[in-house]
Amino acid sequence: MAAIRKYVPDPLPCSPLGGFSPSPALLKALDHHLSFTSSDSIAVALSGGADSAMLAVHAHLWASRRKVTLHFFHIHHGLQAFADQWQAHVHDLAARLQRPCHSLRVQVQSRRLSAKGMESAGRDARYQGLAELAHFVGLQHVLLAHHQDDQAETVLMRLLRGTGTTGLGAMAPHMQRDDLSYWRPWLEQPRALILQASEHFTAATGWHAVQDPTNTNPDYTRGAVRDLLTPVLDARWPGWQSRLQRQAHLSRETQEVLDSVARQDWLGLEPDETCRSFSLSAWRGLEPARQSMVIRYWLQEQGAGLPTHARLAELLRQLRGVHAQGHDRNLMWKHGPNLIRCVRGRVQIESAGSGGQQAGLKADQASK
Numbered sequence: 001m002a003a004i005r006k007y008v009p010d011p012l013p014c015s016p017l018g019g020f021s022p023s024p025a026l027l028k029a030l031d032h033h034l035s036f037t038s039s040d041s042i043a044v045a046l047s048g049g050a051d052s053a054m055l056a057v058h059a060h061l062w063a064s065r066r067k068v069t070l071h072f073f074h075i076h077h078g079l080q081a082f083a084d085q086w087q088a089h090v091h092d093l094a095a096r097l098q099r100p101c102h103s104l105r106v107q108v109q110s111r112r113l114s115a116k117g118m119e120s121a122g123r124d125a126r127y128q129g130l131a132e133l134a135h136f137v138g139l140q141h142v143l144l145a146h147h148q149d150d151q152a153e154t155v156l157m158r159l160l161r162g163t164g165t166t167g168l169g170a171m172a173p174h175m176q177r178d179d180l181s182y183w184r185p186w187l188e189q190p191r192a193l194i195l196q197a198s199e200h201f202t203a204a205t206g207w208h209a210v211q212d213p214t215n216t217n218p219d220y221t222r223g224a225v226r227d228l229l230t231p232v233l234d235a236r237w238p239g240w241q242s243r244l245q246r247q248a249h250l251s252r253e254t255q256e257v258l259d260s261v262a263r264q265d266w267l268g269l270e271p272d273e274t275c276r277s278f279s280l281s282a283w284r285g286l287e288p289a290r291q292s293m294v295i296r297y298w299l300q301e302q303g304a305g306l307p308t309h310a311r312l313a314e315l316l317r318q319l320r321g322v323h324a325q326g327h328d329r330n331l332m333w334k335h336g337p338n339l340i341r342c343v344r345g346r347v348q349i350e351s352a353g354s355g356g357q358q359a360g361l362k363a364d365q366a367s368k
Contacts, residue, residue, distance in 0.1 A: 016096040020204035022058055023197045026189060030062045033173060033185035034143075041069040041139040045130055046101070048074070048090045050198040050209035051145040055186065057201060059143055060097045071137055074103035075129040077122055086210050093207055102137060104129045119220055131178040146171055146184045149191040152241035153225050155248050162309070169252035188245060262297035265290055275301060277348035280319070292316055302349055304338050315340065319347065 036042055042063070044056045056072055063070040074090045076083055087103050094101030106125040108118070130142055154170040161167070175182050186194070202208045217223040233240045265286060269278035278298070283291060295316065296306055307315065315333050322331050322342050333340040339352045 016098060016205075017057070017201075018204040020057075020201050022061055023054075023193060025193060026054065026058045026186065026197060027062060029185050029189055030058060034062070034183060036063075036066065036068045036141065038067040040141065041071065041137070042141040042143060043071040043073045043130075043134065043137065043139055044143045045126075045145070046072045046074050046090050046093070047212070048086045048093070048210040049145075049212060049215075051147060051150075051186075051191070051194055053093060053207075053209045054194050054197045054201070055143060055145040056093065056099075057097065058197075060099060069139075070099055071139065072099055072101040073130055073133045073142065074101060075126045075133075076103055076105040077108055077125065080212065080214075082210070089210055096205065096207060102133050104133055119222070127177060131180055134180050140179070141181045141183065144182055144184050145186060145194075147186045147189050147191050147194060148245045149241050151187050151248055152244035153222055153230075155244040156225060156229070157221055165251050165255045165258065166306075168248060169255055170248040172252065190241065258293060259297065261290070262293045265294045266297060266301075269294065272346075276350070277343075277346045280322070280342060280345050280347050283347065284320070288316075291319075295319075299335070299349075302338075304335055304349065307335055311335075 042059075044052065044059050046052045046056050059070060062068075072090065072094050074087060076087050080086070090103065091101050106129040108121050108125045134140065134142060151170050155168060158167040158170065171184060171187060173184050173187055198209050214220055214223060216227045218227045237243075266278070269282045271278045275298075283294070286294065292312065295312065299306060306312075315335075318331050318333060319342075331340075331342045334352060335349075337352055338349050340347065340349050342348075
């Protein structure tokens with residue numbers, strides 16, 4: 001990663017907003033979702049687009065009233081011809097608002113990646129960059145400008161991929177990643193409202209948001225949704241975004257209930273102190289749906305991630321068919337860098353690595 005570029009403004013004698021009037025609804029959403037005080041430092045992830053720029057402007061006003069320390073973070077991906085100009089444009093907005101802005105150029109491994117792979121690689125690099133900037137400044141809270149339309153698109157894309165309840169919950173208003181807290185206070189706000197505020201800001205100050213061409217490029221999944229599907233949905237089902245956003249909220253509530261049930265079931269499986277193994281016979285006493293649910297819960301708690309539906313079904317089939325005492329040496333199921341095995345009546349997860357385990361693994365994979 002390149003060196004961090006920092007802008008710290010000099011005091012200006014006049015208002016940086018001219019005659020701009022902020023959106024009451026957007027400010028109210030910040031009031032509803034954020035509770036920071038004068039002892040807190042927060043940042044806005046600022047790309048320079050209309051969404052993040054308006055979040056920066058409204059967060060500037062919100063933080064000023066509450067005397068919260070506010071920074072702007074900009075990630076320079078180096079993937080667009082105008083990326084350098086976007087960086088300068090973001091720093092110009094920071095100068096107008098008299099807020100410190102920190103930018104970082106990240107490296108996205110783009111060679112031989114599909115558009116889908118590029119989206120994922122860019123997202124990972126962006127979060128890594130935000131974490132580095134937060135560590136540099138010394139804060140733990142970052143605001144993201146995702147809105148109702150983004151949320152609806154995420155639900156739609158996950159539906160088309162055949163996701164479950166967890167996936168349909170889409171983006172959470174608050175999440176933890178890399179020891180940082182990320183906040184999305186505008187998930188219930190339509191983008192039309194944000195664009196309206198952006199137009200008013202441009203009219204009042206002359207500063208205009210940048211346009212990222214990948215946002216509507218159909219080579220990218222989200223761009224395809226916006227370019228090909230959204231016009232049809234808007235024409236046939238006006239307001240579909242709010243309904244899918246509500247579905248995401250309901251799915252998150254449902255998942256919270258399911259997680260609570262899974263935690264209770266897990267405690268009945270006689271887990272060891274490290275929670276890396278559990279009783280096979282106790283697990284078999286659960287109903288099939290709860291067997292599946294508690295396995296997913298266990299894997300997530302171990303940081304192992306979720307397998308595909310087909311892979312999970314295969315693991316469940318093997319666990320249900322293994323010898324009652326768990327002495328079946330053929331059950332050695334690989335999941336990422338981990339192995340799941342049955343030993344003396346207990347199901348356990350361990351790192352894949354030893355020679356004997358690898359030999360058994362090869363035999364197990366060859367049988368599939």
